Amino acid sequence: MTQGSHESSQLSVLCIFAHPDDEAFGSGGTLAGLVQRGHKVTLVCATNGDVGEISDPALATPENLWQVRQDELRRAMEVTGISDVRFLGYRDSGMDGTPDNEDPSCLFQAEPSKVEAQISDLMAELKPDIVFTHDPTGGYGHPDHLVVFDRTTSVIDAMTEDRPHLYYVCFPKKNFRRLWQDMIDAGITPPFAKEDLDNIGSPDDYVTTVKDVSAYVEIKRESLSHHKTQLDPNGPFSAIAPDIMTAWMSTEYFYLSQPKGGDSQEDILVDLI
Numbered sequence: 001m002t003q004g005s006h007e008s009s010q011l012s013v014l015c016i017f018a019h020p021d022d023e024a025f026g027s028g029g030t031l032a033g034l035v036q037r038g039h040k041v042t043l044v045c046a047t048n049g050d051v052g053e054i055s056d057p058a059l060a061t062p063e064n065l066w067q068v069r070q071d072e073l074r075r076a077m078e079v080t081g082i083s084d085v086r087f088l089g090y091r092d093s094g095m096d097g098t099p100d101n102e103d104p105s106c107l108f109q110a111e112p113s114k115v116e117a118q119i120s121d122l123m124a125e126l127k128p129d130i131v132f133t134h135d136p137t138g139g140y141g142h143p144d145h146l147v148v149f150d151r152t153t154s155v156i157d158a159m160t161e162d163r164p165h166l167y168y169v170c171f172p173k174k175n176f177r178r179l180w181q182d183m184i185d186a187g188i189t190p191p192f193a194k195e196d197l198d199n200i201g202s203p204d205d206y207v208t209t210v211k212d213v214s215a216y217v218e219i220k221r222e223s224l225s226h227h228k229t230q231l232d233p234n235g236p237f238s239a240i241a242p243d244i245m246t247a248w249m250s251t252e253y254f255y256l257s258q259p260k261g262g263d264s265q266e267d268i269l270v271d272l273i
């Protein structure tokens with residue numbers, strides 16, 4: 001491939017997620033594939049994951065977790081091949097209904113217009129062809145996921161020219177059910193109750209685009225491994241047999257959100273990796 005044709009086919013890809021590690025499981029393989037094909041990927045993280053779990057007290061304290069997670073994300077993205085990693089600087093809002101939702105510096109409390117202005121600036125600077133973000137359910141309803149979905153969608157739906165292809169990263173409900181069953185079959189106690197399965201994950205019919213990322217699963221796994229504070233070696237996910245985990249990590253699911261007015265967009269992700 002000549003330099004010229006490479007440049008003309010290079011796409012700008014912008015990921016906007018709420019927390020360091022939100023990129024990992026649902027889109028890490030696709031991002032690795034896009035990087036390997038020469039596309040330019042920028043990862044934007046709206047919060048620093050300040051109130052996440054700490055798997056091992058030797059890794060971080062509640063006070064410095066935000067810095068540790070920023071470093072974890074940078075290292076993870078180095079593995080994936082993404083050097084442009086940015087933070088919008090908000091405090092993690094915590095799980096729904098927790099006192100962290102009320103912190104004035106958290107994303108949940110931020111003026112929508114301020115967040116949208118930050119996202120608009122990114123659009124103007126990077127002129128993305130593709131944007132990845134959280135789906136309308138937020139995966140499992142995390143307030144920060146829902147805010148990032150909402151603000152990003154508002155900005156893109158208001159764009160009259162150069163509207164990027166907007167892809168929501170999905171975690172289909174049927175997969176949560178299968179994962180739950182896989183865990184039961186393996187004698188592992190799932191992290192969610194059977195009754196909760198109705199309330200987590202994306203409706204199965206959201207999915208427009210399924211990507212086989214098995215070629216990138218090793219990169220994805222190594223990248224994910226840098227989110228050490230979030231990986232509990234004694235937790236249910238660590239107990240899953242490696243081959244079953246590889247199978248789970250080898251497919252990623254997306255929902256191409258079409259413009260509200262005007263022509264519909266082609267699903268360009270289908271042929272990209």
Ligand SMILES: [Zn+2]
Pocket residue numbers: 018019022142145
């Ligand atoms: Zn998250």
